[in-house]
Amino acid sequence: MSISPKLALLEEYALVARALSAPARLSLLEQLAQGERGVEALAEKTGLTIANCSQHLQQLRRAGLATSRRDGKAVIYRLTDAKTLQLMDLLRIVAERNLAQVERILRGLSGGEDAPEPVSRADLAARLAEGSVTVLDVRPADEYAAGHIPGALNATLAQLEQILPRLELDAEIVAYCRGPYCVYAHQAVATLRRHGLNARRLEGGLPEWREDGRPVLIDAE
């Protein structure tokens, strides 16, 4: 270690950034943002093989973005702290602001229609209190069960058409999903609007909502 301390520091910062530089790991972080999980569950959700998933998780741990603990024979990973979430968010913001490609993809998700501005979390909280809004959780049932906004309906994109009749035509619908890198809510809003419903996206997803200290309902098992 005869290199300059300055370079040594930059190497360490670069290590953190490199951990964020693979889509597979961003996908894992998105899952971890929702709550701690074992390796197998993460592999399942992200479509990675177990061994590959394990290696990516170890890189996240080495970079200080995630930590792990043992629970019986399973190893449970979770985000180190809220800074990791902030880092993911900032990454997304910079990309959305400055990369034309991202704008194009997001436009595609909204089905060509110009999507309305997202609803802020504070706004949603206020309107939930007065009951003037329907909240829709567009995630798989198991993730919904592990924690969701109180009063939210749950439906995946595939189930969306079926629950349309249950939605009131006049009430505004606010859809949310996993958070930083979620695309389900975008797609759900596009579908709902095509059916003439007044739908908007929540700013951020469940992890951000929880991070704000707002109530999260966990289903009993």
Next chain:
Amino acid sequence: MSISPKLALLEEYALVARALSAPARLSLLEQLAQGERGVEALAEKTGLTIANCSQHLQQLRRAGLATSRRDGKAVIYRLTDAKTLQLMDLLRIVAERNLAQVERILRGLSGGEDAPEPVSRADLAARLAEGSVTVLDVRPADEYAAGHIPGALNATLAQLEQILPRLELDAEIVAYCRGPYCVYAHQAVATLRRHGLNARRLEGGLPEWREDGRPVLIDAE
């Protein structure tokens, strides 16, 4: 482009992170944080060859972290916006919090002594107003000339011993340098304290100071 939009988005976010994953590029960003600069000047400051520097800069541009404009035959690069600075800062914070290696390096910079807490920018501003502090800019003369905190003395580490006599023994000294990844201020504080002076580091460097909207003095050419 038959891959899912979700994966396409993650690829874009990963592109931004990857741009931050090489020490050479972090070094370039540190320079750019101080103000816009031409390719040659950047290559000189970072010790990269011109061609190599140019390629790194193009990666930063592709990731949306930097932008460029032409000025005569020179191409001038600058940070896209304050978000880039935030991203750099968050990267550093995560590394400092969670990586043991970083703590070790920083301890080494402080010469083994436990360094005092840095001074916040608000504190320094207040104490500058009442004149109860000496500010020391530990950067090369050209960077000092391009913008510095009003009233600050300028001395590189090498020159530090020479100006010691000019420093009052009782006044507190606050040292600062380039900012996010600066190490000069750490070293300067260590040196000054070994000489029995009451020195502390400024939180962040000149870019953060400027970003706060605080006064920056630029020397006439």
Next chain:
DNA sequence: CTATTATTCAATCCATCGCTTGAATGATCT
């Protein structure tokens, strides 16, 4: 103690990255 389950390690292959070198482009100056 052995079997089972969950995770990690080790070795391999292929793709990509970073750096170097030398040529090409683009704008200015005479």
Next chain:
DNA sequence: AGATCATTCAAGCGATGGATTGAATAATAG
């Protein structure tokens, strides 16, 4: 226009990273 200067491009090399496979480790169950 030709010369000059700053920057970029293009090709090649060595090193590193991500995915796959199969074996090794750790904790629990029988």
